[in-house]
Amino acid sequence: AQKITQTQPGMFVQEKEAVTLDCTYDTSDQSYGLFWYKQPSSGEMIFLIYQGSYDEQNATEGRYSLNFQKARKSANLVISASQLGDSAMYFCAMMVRDAGGTSYGKLTFGQGTILTVHP
Amino acid sequence: DADVTQTPRNRITKTGKRIMLECSQTKGHDRMYWYRQDPGLGLRLIYYSFDVKDINKGEISDGYSVSRQAQAKFSLSLESAIPNQTALYFCATSDFGQGQDEDEQFFGPGTRLTVL
Numbered sequence: 001a002q003k004i005t006q007t008q009p010g011m012f013v014q015e016k017e018a019v020t021l022d023c024t025y026d027t028s029d030q031s032y033g034l035f036w037y038k039q040p041s042s043g044e045m046i047f048l049i050y051q052g053s054y055d056e057q058n059a060t061e062g063r064y065s066l067n068f069q070k071a072r073k074s075a076n077l078v079i080s081a082s083q084l085g086d087s088a089m090y091f092c093a094m095m096v097r098d099a100g101g102t103s104y105g106k107l108t109f110g111q112g113t114i115l116t117v118h119p
Numbered sequence: 120d121a122d123v124t125q126t127p128r129n130r131i132t133k134t135g136k137r138i139m140l141e142c143s144q145t146k147g148h149d150r151m152y153w154y155r156q157d158p159g160l161g162l163r164l165i166y167y168s169f170d171v172k173d174i175n176k177g178e179i180s181d182g183y184s185v186s187r188q189a190q191a192k193f194s195l196s197l198e199s200a201i202p203n204q205t206a207l208y209f210c211a212t213s214d215f216g217q218g219q220d221e222d223e224q225f226f227g228p229g230t231r232l233t234v235l
Contacts, residue, residue: 033223035223044228045226047223052222091161107164109161109163110161112161
């Protein structure tokens with residue numbers, strides 16, 4: 001079974017500073033994908049960034065980067081130059097694939113981290 | 120227009136009532152999912168469907184049923200609602216392919232269900 005652990009229930013950051021949200025995962029599968037989603041107070045799930053288990057480079061998307069440490073099974077999200085609009089719940093999630101690379105289709109989510117950006 | 124829509128967006132009902140939540144998508148994806156979100160627990164998978172003839176139970180299917188009426192439509196039913204089914208429900212879709220193209224799921228706006 002797969003498991004995602006987000007150990008920070010809440011985080012605070014000053015506007016314009018960087019922040020790291022932690023995520024560790026547990027799986028015996030070799031092929032998988034890792035995601036970060038943002039959920040603002042309005043409730044929708046917004047995709048931020050993706051990292052495949054065989055990707056050698058850490059993923060980046062604008063101000064978001066994923067610090068992928070495969071041996072440690074961690075996939076931390078780094079948000080640079082925080083903005084007030086970054087205040088939201090953030091979820092780490094994982095999708096595992098079979099040996100042939102086909103997705104099992106089931107996302108496993110962590111419990112989330114609430115990020116608050118102070119002006 | 121939104122690619123994944125859910126109706127209703129909000130619903131308050133009473134214990135024992137039958138409730139149907141509907142999901143429609145215009146992304147042309149074969150795969151559709153239903154998740155529920157409870158505070159402090161993240162999202163958990165209820166049911167998923169890889170095509171019209173394929174229905175699979177997820178982590179927490181007890182008390183729920185689904186119907187895949189067409190490629191674009193996937194409905195979730197609570198046959199006899201109970202208060203601990205009060206939650207935020209999300210529908211999602213994904214494509215068939217390799218890597219991120221297959222893994223990534225696109226979420227609807229969610230349905231807030233309250234069972235009194």
